[in-house]
Amino acid sequence: MKAPLVKPADISKPSKRLAQIRAEDLPPLPPPYEDFNQKTLTELKEEKIANVEAFLDGTLAIGIPKPKTKEEEEKYVQAFLSGLRKLFEKENNWAFLQPLLLSMEHCAKCQTCSEACPTFEMSGRQEIYRPNFRSEVLRRIYRKYVKPFGKISAKLAGDIDLNWTAIARLAELAYRCTLCRRCASVCPIGVDNALITHEIRKLFSQEMGIAPKEIHEKGSVQQLRVGSTTGMNPNAARDSIEFIQEEMEEITGYKVEIPWDREGAEVLLLHNAGEVLSWPENVGAFAIVFQAAGVSWTLSSEELGYDVVNYGLWYDDVQMARVAVKHAEIARRLKVKKIVIGECGHAHKALTVIADRVLTGDLNIPRESALVLLDEIVRSGRLNLDPSRNDFPVTLHDPCNIVRAMGIVEPQRRILRKIAPKFREMTPHGVDNYCCGGGSGFAIMSGHNFSEWRTLISSRKKFLQILGAFKDEPLEVPKYVCAPCSNCKGSIRDLLEYYRARERSHLYYGGLVELIVNAMTGMKKPIVKFDEA
Amino acid sequence: MEELNWWEKEKKSSLYNEIKYMVPEILLLRSLKEENPRLWRLSFPFHFGLYLLIGTLALLVLGAFSMVLEVSIAPGKGAFASLLYYLTILCGFLGLILGTGGTAALLWRRLKDPELANYSAFSDYFNLVFFLIFWVAGLLAWLFQDHAFDGARAYIYSLLTLGGLAGGVGEGHTFLGALSIVLSSLIIAYVPLTHMSHMFMKYFLYHSVRWEDTPNLKGGKMEAAILQNLGFKPTWASPHIGADGKKTWGEIATSGPKEKK
Numbered sequence: 001m002k003a004p005l006v007k008p009a010d011i012s013k014p015s016k017r018l019a020q021i022r023a024e025d026l027p028p029l030p031p032p033y034e035d036f037n038q039k040t041l042t043e044l045k046e047e048k049i050a051n052v053e054a055f056l057d058g059t060l061a062i063g064i065p066k067p068k069t070k071e072e073e074e075k076y077v078q079a080f081l082s083g084l085r086k087l088f089e090k091e092n093n094w095a096f097l098q099p100l101l102l103s104m105e106h107c108a109k110c111q112t113c114s115e116a117c118p119t120f121e122m123s124g125r126q127e128i129y130r131p132n133f134r135s136e137v138l139r140r141i142y143r144k145y146v147k148p149f150g151k152i153s154a155k156l157a158g159d160i161d162l163n164w165t166a167i168a169r170l171a172e173l174a175y176r177c178t179l180c181r182r183c184a185s186v187c188p189i190g191v192d193n194a195l196i197t198h199e200i201r202k203l204f205s206q207e208m209g210i211a212p213k214e215i216h217e218k219g220s221v222q223q224l225r226v227g228s229t230t231g232m233n234p235n236a237a238r239d240s241i242e243f244i245q246e247e248m249e250e251i252t253g254y255k256v257e258i259p260w261d262r263e264g265a266e267v268l269l270l271h272n273a274g275e276v277l278s279w280p281e282n283v284g285a286f287a288i289v290f291q292a293a294g295v296s297w298t299l300s301s302e303e304l305g306y307d308v309v310n311y312g313l314w315y316d317d318v319q320m321a322r323v324a325v326k327h328a329e330i331a332r333r334l335k336v337k338k339i340v341i342g343e344c345g346h347a348h349k350a351l352t353v354i355a356d357r358v359l360t361g362d363l364n365i366p367r368e369s370a371l372v373l374l375d376e377i378v379r380s381g382r383l384n385l386d387p388s389r390n391d392f393p394v395t396l397h398d399p400c401n402i403v404r405a406m407g408i409v410e411p412q413r414r415i416l417r418k419i420a421p422k423f424r425e426m427t428p429h430g431v432d433n434y435c436c437g438g439g440s441g442f443a444i445m446s447g448h449n450f451s452e453w454r455t456l457i458s459s460r461k462k463f464l465q466i467l468g469a470f471k472d473e474p475l476e477v478p479k480y481v482c483a484p485c486s487n488c489k490g491s492i493r494d495l496l497e498y499y500r501a502r503e504r505s506h507l508y509y510g511g512l513v514e515l516i517v518n519a520m521t522g523m524k525k526p527i528v529k530f531d532e533a
Numbered sequence: 534m535e536e537l538n539w540w541e542k543e544k545k546s547s548l549y550n551e552i553k554y555m556v557p558e559i560l561l562l563r564s565l566k567e568e569n570p571r572l573w574r575l576s577f578p579f580h581f582g583l584y585l586l587i588g589t590l591a592l593l594v595l596g597a598f599s600m601v602l603e604v605s606i607a608p609g610k611g612a613f614a615s616l617l618y619y620l621t622i623l624c625g626f627l628g629l630i631l632g633t634g635g636t637a638a639l640l641w642r643r644l645k646d647p648e649l650a651n652y653s654a655f656s657d658y659f660n661l662v663f664f665l666i667f668w669v670a671g672l673l674a675w676l677f678q679d680h681a682f683d684g685a686r687a688y689i690y691s692l693l694t695l696g697g698l699a700g701g702v703g704e705g706h707t708f709l710g711a712l713s714i715v716l717s718s719l720i721i722a723y724v725p726l727t728h729m730s731h732m733f734m735k736y737f738l739y740h741s742v743r744w745e746d747t748p749n750l751k752g753g754k755m756e757a758a759i760l761q762n763l764g765f766k767p768t769w770a771s772p773h774i775g776a777d778g779k780k781t782w783g784e785i786a787t788s789g790p791k792e793k794k
Contacts, residue, residue: 005647082770091765094782099742106731106738109652110576112569127651136652158654188558188565189731190738206769221773224789318767318774321786338538352534356749358786360756360763364749366540376537406534 006127008136009159011173012166018128019057025124026456030467032475032504039456042449049448053168057128059453061175061445062212064168073164076208080167083207084138084146087199095317095357100199103191104139107132113183113193118434118461119176131183131193134173137166138196171210174200178439178458179314180400185431201315211315215441219311220319224326227303228273229311229444237306240276241283241299248284252517253524256287261334262298268336269297269370270308270327270351272344272486279489279510281527282343285517286370292520293377298334305330308341309486310350314440324355328363338366340373343511345399345485346439348406369402371484374513375411378418384521387419390528392478394420394515395469397462397492398433399485407431412484412512419519420482426465434461436483438491454491455498463495466507475505478530484512506530540748555739560584575638582632582668589625592617593682597689606686621682629675633668636661660727667716674709684710 006018023040041058052063067073086092087100113131114120120129127133140160144150154160177197184192204210223229228237238260245258259265269290275282290297300306304326312320331339341348352367359365377383396416402408409430416423426433436443437459445451470479483489492509501507508530518528536542557563562580566573596606596617606614606621640661643649679685684707691697724730731738749755763783767776773790780788 005651007651079770086767086769090762092767092769094762094765102734102738102742106728106734108728108731109649109657110565110569110572111648111652112565112572114648115569132652156654156656156659158652184743186564186568188562188568189735190743192742206771206774209771209773216773221790318769318785319790321782322788322790325786357755357759358763360749360759361751364751364756366538368537368539369534372535372537372539408535410535 006133008133008140009161011128011137011169012161012163014165015055017055017058018169019126021058021123021126021453021457025126026460027122027124027464029460029464029499033467033499033501036499041453041456044448053172055165056169056172057126057176059450060172060448061450062171062210063447064171064210067164076164076167077162079208080203081145081162083203084142086207087203088142088146093199093202093317095354096195096199099192099195103135103193103196104142106189107135107139107191108189109136110188113187113191116182116186117177118180118182118437119178119458122460123457128173129176131177134170134177134200135191135193135196137170137173138200141166170200171204174204175212175441175445176458178400178435178437178442180435180439181404182400182432182435185404198314202317205316206318212441212445212447214445214447215311215315216319219309219441219444220316220323223304223307223309223311224319224322227305228307229309230273230277230307232273232276232307234301234303234306237273237276238301240280241306244276244280244284245287247280248288248527251525251527252288254288254292254522256284256291258287259298260301264335265296265298266337267295267297267340267373268305268331268334268338269299269340269342270347271299271306271342272309272347273307274309274486274490275342275344276306278493279486281514282511285511285513285527286342288517288520289374289377289383289513293380293382295373295377297340298336300330300334302330302333308344308347308351310347311441313346313350313354320350320354321358324351324358325363327351328355328359328365331365332362336365338368340368340370342370343484343486343513345401346487348399348408349401353406369406369408369411371402371408371411371415371512374516375414378415378516383516385419385516385519386521387421387519389519389521389526390420390515391422392480392530393422393424393470393473394480394482395424395426395466396429397426397436397466397481397483397485397488398429398431399483399488400433400435400439402485403433404431412482415512415516416482419515420480424469426469434465436462436485436488436491437495438487443487443490443494451494452498455494459491459495462492463499463501466492466495466501467505470505470507478506478508480515480528481507481509482512482515483509540750544748551740551744558739559735572642575635575642577635578631579635579639579664582628582630582635585624585628586632586671589621589628589682592621592624593686593689594693596621596686597693600686600690601693606683618681621686622680625675625682625685629668629672633665633672636665636668640665656727660729663720663723667713667720670709670716671713674707674713678707678709685713688714 021041023038028037044054054060117131123129140158141162144154145162174197179194181194184194219229226233249255271283310323348369437454442454466481483492496502496507514527518526562577606618608615608618643653764781766778766781768778769776
């Protein structure tokens with residue numbers, strides 16, 4: 001049964017819920033996962049949502065507290081309008097004003113974007129998840145309440161009422177899109193609905209102080225305070241990485257020295273600190289490859305120097321700029337020739353593409369993807385590689401920020417073609433890839449039942465793609481999903497756990513650099529372990 | 534950025550590749566055909582009809598110029614005149630047929646398809662109805678009164694000569710001909726005021742946004758523009774921003790957030 005048609009104007013009409021996720025609407029999973037086809041979202045617990053607005057779709061990303069009075073509601077409405085005006089002022093939004101204006105004014109409402117959106121498709125075509133739904137809501141509010149002759153244009157171009165209900169729903173709805181920008185890449189006109197979503201998030205954060213706590217308080221604020229979104233301070237980071245160094249030596253028999261704060265090194269390698277905690281073999285593998293290849297490199301033990309994440313990219317330009325400036329300052333102090341960004345997709349985009357419009361003068365230190373450097377190392381022949389060590393089926397997940405946003409498509413493939421004889425592509429792949437479902441902060445957001453929503457809906461397409469890539473392989477054969485991005489690995493980990501895919505299909509996941517080390521001759525034991533991954 | 538030390542490499546851009554991409558994109562709506570073929574079947578006739586009509590207008594202007602130079606545009610008046618005569622008819626006829634059919638189909642689809650209707654307002658229907666009236670008026674004028682576009686050419690001749698009359702044509706105004714001229718003038722004035730200006734704005738959306746990847750190099754124009762922008766004084770109100778209308782973006786970006794929990 002098809003989900004009911006919700007109109008953009010319905011967003012301001014009070015109701016218990018604007019959309020209902022139903023198991024029967026979700027595209028079915030193939031064997032041996034049919035039993036999950038009956039699964040739907042666990043209901044939010046009444047006692048836990050008593051004080052927050054939960055009238056969008058049965059899950060919560062932010063959980064905005066309910067205003068206590070009508071006056072408070074009105075205050076929020078006025079703050080929203082104030083923020084909306086600022087989005088269209090050069091002084092307040094110079095970086096994104098031009099694409100925002102173009103995307104606001106030139107949509108032909110052809111809905112081509114909808115077919116490209118995995119969240120819309122995998123939700124059973126829930127109208128509120130259509131890329132153009134939230135954009136149309138914002139366009140109507142903007143035309144009616146900000147532009148001249150608003151009441152007349154509302155009658156002509158689409159009406160909507162602005163009230164607390166609309167605002168609270170729009171804030172939540174801005175966190176039902178992974179900002180993968182697949183919609184933007186297929187728009188015949190060039191309209192970018194993901195950018196509009198990004199701007200809505202900015203409005204709420206920069207004007208109203210509303211953002212999911214995982215990406216603001218525990219995210220960028222914590223990172224700027226203690227040095228990492230994980231809460232790791234510099235001492236803990238050094239201890240953890242020294243432990244990794246010992247572990248790697250024990251596993252591989254390869255004595256690796258991890259250099260700290262080496263002034264004048266060519267490369268400052270910036271990792272996502274999540275790797276240190278959740279995927280230490282990734283950090284160790286980089287050290288082995290760089291040392292074996294004779295790269296002049298260093299890690300930084302300064303605050304933020306061991307955590308390249310930049311959550312501001314998803315919701316707040318100021319937080320984004322602050323973190324990017326800190327990263328650049330560390331590189332400047334260490335006098336490195338370039339910053340190399342480890343396997344972290346959003347950090348690639350934040351520090352390379354977006355920070356390119358922030359960093360000037362001696363802070364504008366060249367930034368490069370680790371995938372490019374790894375490709376050069378593998379092709380140069382500096383490592384002794386034996387591809388038969390990776391003699392298992394491998395597929396590649398393309399992180400949206402590295403591939404679609406930055407156009408880095410071939411380096412990782414060249415590596416895999418050289419070291420993984422059973423490498424096969426997903427369909428589609430490259431710049432047409434599907435998001436892991438954890439983009440734009442979703443991989444680290446898990447309040448209430450949000451991680452379940454992610455696994456059931458925004459990651460569902462990726463799961464189907466992974467199953468499709470290995471469909472000709474026997475279930476009992478171990479298979480490796482190579483995801484060179486920490487956030488993607490996080491959501492793929494949750495996906496495989498939720499669907500028990502390790503037990504049922506022998507599906508494992510990991511990064512790219514681990515596969516390189518796994519192929520290196522002279523390593524005592526493989527670092528890709530299918531029984532423990 | 535796929536290359537090692539990409540900032541040391543010369544930035545390659547190719548006007549030829551840009552044209553090679555944009556010509557089929559604009560003329561044939563290539564990406565719509567690939568991503569939304571169902572809609573392309575309706576949208577392509579509309580757009581291509583419009584291009585053909587613009588082409589017809591160019592042919593009419595050329596014909597009118599020829600008339601100014603005392604070359605009459607009619608069959609049997611030489612190869613150039615005959616070619617122009619028949620090409621104008623072919624181009625105009627195809628344009629009117631495709632445009633009328635495409636607009637009617639787009640209107641029908643927008644009314645009947647809930648996915649489109651749900652996002653359509655009065656102005657969306659008005660735009661299509663306006664175009665439909667224009668196309669139908671042009672088609673009827675061609676069908677009943679101006680089969681060879683002689684009247685249209687005479688009108689342009691009259692514009693070029695500030696009111697001159699082409700011998701033998703254009704002396705008697707027809708209602709449908711006059712209506713077509715009025716409607717086409719109104720459409721030319723109206724389109725830039727609507728989202729239909731994507732016909733022209735597509736250039737900026739592709740060239741200045743989608744494909745814009747000019748790197749910010751030390752001492753370059755981009756850096757100068759960024760430095761200027763970093764001097765703006767934002768007024769965002771959230772406490773963590775710490776904006777007071779006096780601090781610049783540059784100062785705020787190099788300071789910590791106010792709320793440090």
